[in-house]
Amino acid sequence: MEIVIIGNGISGVTAARWIRKLSDHRITIISSESDHFYSRTALMYIYMGHMRYEDTKPYEDWFWEKNKIELVNDHVDKINSTNSTLSLKSGKTISYDKLIIATGSKSNKFGWPGQDLKAVGGLYHLQDMENMERYSKGLKKAVIVGGGLIGIEMAEMFHSRHIDVTMLVREASYWNNVLPTEESQLITEHIKDKHIDLRLGVNLGEIVDDGTGTASAVIVKETQEKIDCGYVGLTAGVSPNIGFVKGTEIECNRGVLVNSNLQTNIENIYAIGDCAEQREARPGRRPVEAIWYTGRMMGESVAYTICGKKNDYDPGIWFNSAKFMDIEYQVYGAVLASPPEEHKSIFWKHQDGTKSIRIIYHRDDLSILGFNLLGVRYRHEVCEKWLREKTHVEEVLKDLSLANFDPEFFKEYESEVIALYNQQTGKKLGLRKKRKLDSVLEFLSIK
Numbered sequence: 001m002e003i004v005i006i007g008n009g010i011s012g013v014t015a016a017r018w019i020r021k022l023s024d025h026r027i028t029i030i031s032s033e034s035d036h037f038y039s040r041t042a043l044m045y046i047y048m049g050h051m052r053y054e055d056t057k058p059y060e061d062w063f064w065e066k067n068k069i070e071l072v073n074d075h076v077d078k079i080n081s082t083n084s085t086l087s088l089k090s091g092k093t094i095s096y097d098k099l100i101i102a103t104g105s106k107s108n109k110f111g112w113p114g115q116d117l118k119a120v121g122g123l124y125h126l127q128d129m130e131n132m133e134r135y136s137k138g139l140k141k142a143v144i145v146g147g148g149l150i151g152i153e154m155a156e157m158f159h160s161r162h163i164d165v166t167m168l169v170r171e172a173s174y175w176n177n178v179l180p181t182e183e184s185q186l187i188t189e190h191i192k193d194k195h196i197d198l199r200l201g202v203n204l205g206e207i208v209d210d211g212t213g214t215a216s217a218v219i220v221k222e223t224q225e226k227i228d229c230g231y232v233g234l235t236a237g238v239s240p241n242i243g244f245v246k247g248t249e250i251e252c253n254r255g256v257l258v259n260s261n262l263q264t265n266i267e268n269i270y271a272i273g274d275c276a277e278q279r280e281a282r283p284g285r286r287p288v289e290a291i292w293y294t295g296r297m298m299g300e301s302v303a304y305t306i307c308g309k310k311n312d313y314d315p316g317i318w319f320n321s322a323k324f325m326d327i328e329y330q331v332y333g334a335v336l337a338s339p340p341e342e343h344k345s346i347f348w349k350h351q352d353g354t355k356s357i358r359i360i361y362h363r364d365d366l367s368i369l370g371f372n373l374l375g376v377r378y379r380h381e382v383c384e385k386w387l388r389e390k391t392h393v394e395e396v397l398k399d400l401s402l403a404n405f406d407p408e409f410f411k412e413y414e415s416e417v418i419a420l421y422n423q424q425t426g427k428k429l430g431l432r433k434k435r436k437l438d439s440v441l442e443f444l445s446i447k
Contacts, residue, residue: 001025003306004086004096006076010292011273012102013037014299015306016069022307027068028094030086032075034126036061041292043129044153047136048160053126081249081266098268098306101245101256102299105238105274105290108146114207118214120232123154132157132231139163141229143218145204146236147175149322154233155196156325166197166227168204168220177337182347183374184337186356187324194325207232238290240275253277255288260312262302270306272298284334285315293319317387319380327354332383333370335360343369346393346424348417350375357417361393368396371403376413378403381444397421398432402440 003019005012008031016027042056064071075089079099086094107122109115121131132154142158144151147169158165171177174191176184191198203221210216217228240255251257251265255277262270273295274288281287294315301313321330335358336343342363349356355375361368367390371383382403386396400414418429 001097002095003027003098003100004094005029005100005102006086007031007102007104007273007275008034008037008071009040009102009104009273009295010037011104011295011299012100014296015100015102015272015303016299017067018300018303019307020067020069022303022309024068025307026070028070028072028096030072030074030076030088030094032073032089035071035073036064038126040124043123043126044157047129047132047157076244079245079248079250079269081269084268096268099270100302100306101242101250101264101269101271101275102273102295103241103244103275104295106241107150107234108237108239109234110236112145112204112206114209114215115234117207117209117232118212119230120207120215120234122234122238123150123157124238132233135231136161136163139230141166141227142231142233143168143227143229144233144235145218146234147171148178148235148237149175150238151233151235152191152324154235155191158231159194159196159325164197166199166229167191168199168202168218170201170203172201174198174200180335180337180339180345180347180358180372182349183356183358183372186349186353186374187327189353190324190327238274240277240288242275253287261305261310262298262313263305270302272302282315284318289315291320317384319384324374327375328373328377330373330378331371332378332380333360333368333387335370335372346417346421348413348420350413355413357413359393359396359417361396365390366393367391368393377405379405379440382440385444393421394427394429397429399443401431402443 003025005016008029012029016029019025019027036057038056042051045051046053076086077089078087084096105124107124119135121128141164144154144167155165173184174188205219205221207215208217215232217226218232219226242252242256245256246252255275256264256271257279258264258271258276259279262272264271274290278287298313304311317333319332323329343360344363345358345360347358357376358372360370368386397418404412414431422429
């Protein structure tokens with residue numbers, strides 16, 4: 001059987017690797033972005049000089065031939081689902097028995113005047129980073145439009161080269177459509193402390209052409225202020241990269257529509273990763289989730305289905321991790337910017353303004369619902385077990401040290417979190433277990 005995968009990101013490559021583990025089917029990966037799979041999340045570290053491009057490739061170049069995975073550096077122009085063929089930009093045609101669409105995301109553009117000028121770009125593909133590099137020599141000022149995780153990554157990249165940065169963010173506080181109020185304010189203050197010019201509650205009006213087709217300034221929509229700059233970063237979110245799919249027989253909405261087996265309306269075509277949209281999303285999950293780990297899970301799941309071991313894609317408990325400049329970020333479970341009344345929380349913040357812990361639980365049965373962490377790291381497996389088993393919040397608090405994943409000599413704050421809960425409720429809880437590896441393994445029942 002001939003299996004063709006469009007896209008060589010984490011989703012497509014995971015699918016290829018698992019199909020190879022499960023079968024001897026012929027596998028072809030098509031990508032016009034890069035010759036070989038690389039870690040997309042490491043793009044910022046290439047620009048910052050912490051890594052070389054070759055350091056971001058998880059597999060040696062010989063890996064693909066050894067594992068009989070053919071790589072084609074080309075661009076798919078058209079899918080013909082009637083005769084199961086792909087038309088490539090090079091003029092070639094490739095046939096398939098099973099097709100997996102794994103084309104990821106593209107940076108959003110909202111029709112701003114000047115959005116297609118030179119020295120303008122997002123931060124998603126290797127070419128985006130190369131575009132930043134192209135205009136960074138001698139660059140004095142950059143303007144970033146949009147916030148979130150991609151916006152702060154781009155800001156840190158420019159900041160590392162001592163390039164002045166202004167950020168135009170439409171929200172009243174940084175990423176407050178995702179982060180609870182206190183965490184959003186903490187991150188807002190941290191960005192400002194890094195001497196980044198953070199403009200809140202404003203939008204881009206237009207990007208100014210210097211007369212040669214290159215960006216030279218932006219106009220703030222609300223104030224008509226002109227901000228001179230040599231680069232404009234567009235980081236106002238991403239959307240599924242499916243332009244070449246629309247207009248075909250494959251059903252699309254925001255993304256390529258798939259069922260629980262990641263199958264489209266065309267029997268032998270599947271979609272995974274950022275470009276896939278669940279027809280019926282799991283409770284508490286979004287139909288499109290542009291997250292690295294869900295893309296990896298989809299790749300494995302679709303491989304089993306294609307290899308005759310059909311299974312439903314299950315993303316499990318919501319999790320994400322990133323960082324805001326110097327502050328690491330982790331979230332597990334239901335952590336909402338505007339939670340319902342039945343969601344109660346314990347929120348602890350360190351006096352230095354760079355660490356916080358939020359534990360969310362249900363008002364009625366006191367079952368644990370979520371964790372939101374800034375500057376503090378908790379063990380994924382421990383948090384997931386508590387959430388999966390809907391553990392009583394007081395049981396979680398008494399064993400909270402088991403979750404702490406910071407290095408051994410870092411200060412721990414579990415006792416302060418418990419003290420805060422005791423203050424709120426009048427209880428007298430105390431820590432029950434120390435943070436020892438044996439205790440953690442015993443708790444997880446894997447010793």
